[in-house]
Amino acid sequence: MGAALNWSGLLSQLLEIALAVLGAPLLTGWVNQCRAWLQNKSAPPLLLPYRTLHKLFNKEAVIATHASPLFRATPYVVFGCMALACAIVPSLSTDLPLASAADAIALVGLFAVARVFIALGAFDIGTAFGTLGARREMLVGFLAEPALLMVLFTSFLISGSTSLATIVENLAGRELAIYPALAFAGVAFTMVSLAENARVPVDNPATHLELTMIHEAMILEYSGRHLALIEWAASLKLFAYSCIGLALFFPWGVARAGAPLDLFLALPVLIVKLALGGALLALIETASAKMRIFRVPEFLAGAFLLAVIGMLVHLLLGA
Amino acid sequence: MKTVVCPIFAALALTAALYHCLNHAFFKCLLFLGTGAVLHATSERNLGRLGGLLRRMPWVGWAALVGVLASSGLPPLNGFVSEWLLLQSFLFTLGLPSTFVNMLVPVVAGGVALVAALAGYTMVKFYGVIFLGQPREERLAQAHDAGAWERVGLLWLACGCVLLGLLPAQVIVLIDNVTHALVGAGLAATVRANGWLLLAPVSLERASYSPLIFLFVVAASLLLVYAMVRRLYHGRLRRAAPWDCGFPRLTPRMQDTAEGFGQPIRQVFEPFFRMQRELPSAFDAMPRYRVVVQDHFWFWIYTPIARLVENVARLIGLLQRGRIATYLLYSFATLLLMLLWVRR
Numbered sequence: 001m002g003a004a005l006n007w008s009g010l011l012s013q014l015l016e017i018a019l020a021v022l023g024a025p026l027l028t029g030w031v032n033q034c035r036a037w038l039q040n041k042s043a044p045p046l047l048l049p050y051r052t053l054h055k056l057f058n059k060e061a062v063i064a065t066h067a068s069p070l071f072r073a074t075p076y077v078v079f080g081c082m083a084l085a086c087a088i089v090p091s092l093s094t095d096l097p098l099a100s101a102a103d104a105i106a107l108v109g110l111f112a113v114a115r116v117f118i119a120l121g122a123f124d125i126g127t128a129f130g131t132l133g134a135r136r137e138m139l140v141g142f143l144a145e146p147a148l149l150m151v152l153f154t155s156f157l158i159s160g161s162t163s164l165a166t167i168v169e170n171l172a173g174r175e176l177a178i179y180p181a182l183a184f185a186g187v188a189f190t191m192v193s194l195a196e197n198a199r200v201p202v203d204n205p206a207t208h209l210e211l212t213m214i215h216e217a218m219i220l221e222y223s224g225r226h227l228a229l230i231e232w233a234a235s236l237k238l239f240a241y242s243c244i245g246l247a248l249f250f251p252w253g254v255a256r257a258g259a260p261l262d263l264f265l266a267l268p269v270l271i272v273k274l275a276l277g278g279a280l281l282a283l284i285e286t287a288s289a290k291m292r293i294f295r296v297p298e299f300l301a302g303a304f305l306l307a308v309i310g311m312l313v314h315l316l317l318g319a
Numbered sequence: 320m321k322t323v324v325c326p327i328f329a330a331l332a333l334t335a336a337l338y339h340c341l342n343h344a345f346f347k348c349l350l351f352l353g354t355g356a357v358l359h360a361t362s363e364r365n366l367g368r369l370g371g372l373l374r375r376m377p378w379v380g381w382a383a384l385v386g387v388l389a390s391s392g393l394p395p396l397n398g399f400v401s402e403w404l405l406l407q408s409f410l411f412t413l414g415l416p417s418t419f420v421n422m423l424v425p426v427v428a429g430g431v432a433l434v435a436a437l438a439g440y441t442m443v444k445f446y447g448v449i450f451l452g453q454p455r456e457e458r459l460a461q462a463h464d465a466g467a468w469e470r471v472g473l474l475w476l477a478c479g480c481v482l483l484g485l486l487p488a489q490v491i492v493l494i495d496n497v498t499h500a501l502v503g504a505g506l507a508a509t510v511r512a513n514g515w516l517l518l519a520p521v522s523l524e525r526a527s528y529s530p531l532i533f534l535f536v537v538a539a540s541l542l543l544v545y546a547m548v549r550r551l552y553h554g555r556l557r558r559a560a561p562w563d564c565g566f567p568r569l570t571p572r573m574q575d576t577a578e579g580f581g582q583p584i585r586q587v588f589e590p591f592f593r594m595q596r597e598l599p600s601a602f603d604a605m606p607r608y609r610v611v612v613q614d615h616f617w618f619w620i621y622t623p624i625a626r627l628v629e630n631v632a633r634l635i636g637l638l639q640r641g642r643i644a645t646y647l648l649y650s651f652a653t654l655l656l657m658l659l660w661v662r663r
Binding site: 060061067068076083084098101124125126132135139141146150156157160162220293297 | 421430432435443536538544548552555558561562563564
């Protein structure tokens with residue numbers, strides 16, 4: 001710990017948190033814009049998510065008469081969890097003092113904390129929609145979590161560490177080669193992140209139609225600043241997942257420890273990578289149709305099997 | 320004494336197992352006491368007649384929340400520490416001599432992850448149905464909170480869950496004696512070397528976890544956001560009837576019951592259960608739903624054994640007539656047979 005507490009580490013850590021918290025709504029806006037273009041609609045402004053957040057924060061929060069403190073605390077807890085998640089994913093630099101506090105397994109646990117709290121918050125009001133959303137979210141979550149862990153296991157096996165910073169240093173430091181194991185894991189990771197971020201084949205972030213929604217059903221009772229925090233946390237989650245994907249499968253350009261000037265290069269590289277990733281996400285969402293809720297287990301079982309195949313490929317071929 | 324092939328891996332796995340036993344003792348007791356307090360206050364064990372008790376019984380409710388989060392294996396509580404150590408021990412076993420076991424171990428780890436996530440699902444159901452939502456029965460309004468000594472009983476277990484989660488390095492040093500006695504190695508030396516704040520069972524490069532820093536960062540960003548929102552905007556709050564998509568006639572019966580919440584699991588894992596469903600038609604004025612869920616193994620293994628034992632017992636029952644003359648006849652016949660056997 002002592003060696004990690006240096007000024008450049010602290011600086012890159014703060015820069016990364018600030019970038020995530022302030023930049024995450026921009027990524028959401030960019031994905032929405034790309035999706036509108038691809039679907040031949042007139043695109044919403046890029047900064048629309050910020051305006052929505054500002055509007056919601058200004059509004060009075062209306063909550064149900066019998067809502068418990070748990071309901072009111074949930075948006076803050078979820079936001080805190082997502083902020084820590086963004087802090088430990090090496091998006092700009094691998095020199096992160098907080099990375100030693102939580103490795104990739106703890107990161108999965110962090111997402112689980114947010115999910116459990118938001119499901120409990122949905123339960124608290126006792127409406128049919130809220131509990132329906134909580135039920136579906138827990139179903140998707142409990143199938144996605146093992147698949148995500150298997151994806152991460154493949155990268156643990158390749159790099160010999162469960163710390164995300166070490167994994168990225170290890171993967172970025174190698175000469176450019178194609179790892180078949182990582183290719184399988186990458187496809188599995190894409191599937192899991194679509195499910196975890198309530199994206200189109202699994203859920204639809206743009207709808208308020210009761211029959212198709214999971215995430216939106218859970219947050220139906222939130223309004224004002226609570227809703228703003230939950231929306232913000234959702235964009236932070238998308239940002240964190242995108243950065244995990246980039247860190248594991250396209251780790252080049254991330255600044256290393258001891259080279260703080262690399263941050264100036266890492267920032268534009270990250271922006272370009274995120275822009276491409278967001279466009280790809282919009283493309284996937286446009287090209288696929290929402291599936292029935294009971295097809296989701298098959299989809300996620302497919303992701304799990306792909307991740308297992310990736311790991312077996314690594315163990316058998318050593319590649 | 321058998322020699323242990325990889326003592327440090329064995330010590331890691333054994334530490335995970337022992338740590339989990341300790342954790343399990345704490346959160347299981349806490350949850351049992353919590354449900355006991357609910358039973359005491361409402362004299363009700365049926366989940367379908369509970370609900371909304373967090374507002375009636377805040378002490379029990381908040382203590383049970385700690386137990387629920389701990390047993391779902393969520394950081395920074397104790398259940399996560401043992402889950403983390405267990406997953407680490409799965410990942411570190413790669414140097415094993417047998418390739419087959421090497422390949423099997425990560426897949427089993429995936430199974431462990433599935434079970435841990437399923438525990439979260441169950442715990443949300445347990446807590447949501449009992450403590451959250453609206454009371455499903457009117458008499459739940461009379462439910463009383465735990466008494467002073469009951470609170471002590473719940474609180475010290477909840478504190479145990481929190482402390483075992485926040486100070487894993489100290490607990491592992493205590494477990495070290497046992498692992499030394501059993502496999503001849505322990506984690507105390509490496510854990511001590513990294514200080515009390517950071518848990519790194521093998522080395523810092525491989526894996527590290529610090530629940531205190533974890534909790535501090537989440538709590539700090541939570542409070543910072545709270546303060547910023549109050550400062551930059553406002554803290555106005557209004558209470559109103561639940562929105563529920565504009566539906567006005569909301570009743571507590573419309574909430575998910577425990578059966579309803581578990582329905583996706585029954586659907587997804589249908590081949591694993593033996594299920595009988597009776598669903599009413601859509602036009603039924605007095606609909607009746609009936610679902611009976613049973614275990615396949617009960618019918619494949621236990622029932623045949625039970626039937627076999629029963630048949631054997633019935634055969635023996637034919638001999639047991641309950642008349643002293645019959646038993647004397649049996650003794651006499653046995654004696655005769657034995658005498659004949661000795662003579663031959």
